[in-house]
Amino acid sequence: MKVDLYEKIWMWGSGVLIVVFVGSILTTALGRAIIPPSHVETVDPATVRTDPRFAPGVTESPDGSIHVVSIAQIWAFLPNEIRVPAGRPVTFRVTTPDILHGFQVVGTNVNVMVAPGYVSQVTTTFHRPGEYLIVCNEYCGLGHHLMAGKLVVTEGAP
Numbered sequence: 001m002k003v004d005l006y007e008k009i010w011m012w013g014s015g016v017l018i019v020v021f022v023g024s025i026l027t028t029a030l031g032r033a034i035i036p037p038s039h040v041e042t043v044d045p046a047t048v049r050t051d052p053r054f055a056p057g058v059t060e061s062p063d064g065s066i067h068v069v070s071i072a073q074i075w076a077f078l079p080n081e082i083r084v085p086a087g088r089p090v091t092f093r094v095t096t097p098d099i100l101h102g103f104q105v106v107g108t109n110v111n112v113m114v115a116p117g118y119v120s121q122v123t124t125t126f127h128r129p130g131e132y133l134i135v136c137n138e139y140c141g142l143g144h145h146l147m148a149g150k151l152v153v154t155e156g157a158p
């Protein structure tokens with residue numbers, strides 16, 4: 001059977017695309033490439049709630065930097081309200097004991113995926129005092145739309 005040259009080119013092109021697509025799926029699945037983009041730090045999701053390193057809250061280092069520990073869970077953020085001062089570096093450390101969530105401070109560059117077993121970390125400085133909405137931007141079930149918190153950036157001390 002004679003196949004036209006033009007048709008052969010399209011057949012080979014389609015074949016190459018299929019190999020590329022299937023190959024990228026396999027490398028992602030087999031290479032365990034789904035990890036939070038900030039850094040790789042693991043934690044046992046079963047002990048997150050009792051681990052003193054993940055007691056939700058805001059602490060201040062002697063150098064003046066602020067550290068926020070937040071737990072994202074179905075369907076709330078702990079603590080629900082976070083107060084930090086403006087103009088100082090704030091490091092968020094977020095993890096979850098259950099399923100995949102997001103931690104986005106709307107209107108800022110804070111936006112991390114929160115996967116069970118990992119600690120997502122992001123550092124930023126808020127220059128504008130005010131109230132910011134914290135939302136989960138990964139669909140996490142029936143109450144996903146209720147999953148919100150508040151970040152209050154204050155003028156002075158936290």
Ligand SMILES: [Cu+2]
Nearest residue numbers: 136138140144
């Ligand atoms: Cu969600």
